[in-house]
Amino acid sequence: MFISVVIPTYNRKPILEKCLKALEKQEFNDDIIRNYEVVLVDDGSTDGTLEWLEKNKEKFTHVSCFSQNHLGPAAARNLGVTKANGDIIIFIDSDLVVTETFLQCHADALIKGEKKLGSDRLFTYGAVINTCNFDDPTSEPYKITDFSAAYFATGNVAIARKWLEKAGLFDTRFQLYGWEDLELGVRLKQLDLKLIKCPEAVGYHWHPPFNLGQIPNLIDKEIQRGRMGVLFYEKHPTFEVRLMIQMTLLHRILWGILSLGGILNERTLAPILQWLINQGKPQLALEIARIFLNWYNVQGVYSAYRDMVKN
Known part of the structure; x- marks a missing residue:
């Protein structure tokens, strides 16, 4: 499979650097993953994200960057999907730092899930652990408050591109905060797609300590x-x-x-x-x-x- 990791970003340059570095360090133990790319869509950032990425592009050989006016994450993810080359799309947020086996775990879960169900109408949902530790985000343990019962949430999800296209991608009327991913989830559920939990595919969601x-x-x-x-x-x-x-x-x-x-x-x-x-x-x-x-x-x-x- 060819995996495209689609990431919308808006004014998150410091943690975005950690996000992209982690994706450059992916390790594979078989031939399931033929290749992968990271499709980054800048949603009108004003913090120098694009300039920083241009200066450091040699460090991020898997990254292709696109930009749009500030239209929101739904439009950004749609642009990312249209620019992606992969048959499998993984959505994460730009403040998520993943482990070295992140892509392999999603790929394994997709293959295993298809065999178990006897169908490819599925997607995998990884674990998201919230952390305030900027220096070492992946050291945070799992907490009960990290549990999510969401059916389809774009913080850490892998799905075949064809099902996104069949469902109609994200509704770009969701320009404010919230619900664009769960609304798409309703349409995916109507297509009878099954959620396969993949806790081994861990992403650490960083946010600054509350004040x-x-x-x-x-x-x-x-x-x-x-x-x-x-x-x-x-x-x-x-x-x-x-x-x-x-x-x-x-x-x-x-x-x-x-x-x-x-x-x-x-x-x-x-x-x-x-x-x-x-x-x-x-x-x-x-x-x-x-x-x-x-x-x-x-x-x-x-x-x-x-x-x-x-x-």
Whole structure:
């Protein structure tokens, strides 16, 4: 098989370097993988990503780079697929650092899954471990908070190109944060594709340690995710999607109670969050912050839904 690793990126130059270096160090133990390439799509970065890559292109012999205006990851991934040469597409994000056997593990799982199912209607989903360790991201252990029940998420997934094309690629109307990959997943599920878990294909998702300065951006993302969630529901008006985007009475009650109707918010919880950060527990602080972040998300969903109904 010929594998194309498609990566959208936007202003992530420091961690992107680690991402691309890891992909240059891939090790293979058989002839399943005929060749591979890394298709990087710059989504209008302003941090010098393209200039840096041009100066260092001799270090990244497998990388082909393309660019577009800032249109979002859905459009970037679509461009990457159209430029890719592989029959197998692996999607990862540009803040993911993989192990040396990453591609081999996905390839093995695809072959094994096809034999087990007696069909090639499948894709493999690798493990994603979240880490704040920039210097040594792959040293992070797996945590219960790293578990994901998503059917199709582009942080670490391998799929035959033909199924992406048959499903219609990503919907580029998803220009804000969230849901473009899970929406494509609904269409892939309608084609009867099976999810094969591949925990051996590990990717370490780096993000900076949580601090209070990140909160406005996190709130904005949750509101964006709410708006895109309603677009998701507009395309697939099912109860399953309502559960996914938190557009149910249960979610309104749950996060309403946990946030005390919004009383526990970024202002009232700030002292506790800062104390936890000072104690060296930024991840715990972030989990507590999710109380009001999810409340903002639910509010955003229903606000966007009212706008949709009105229009």
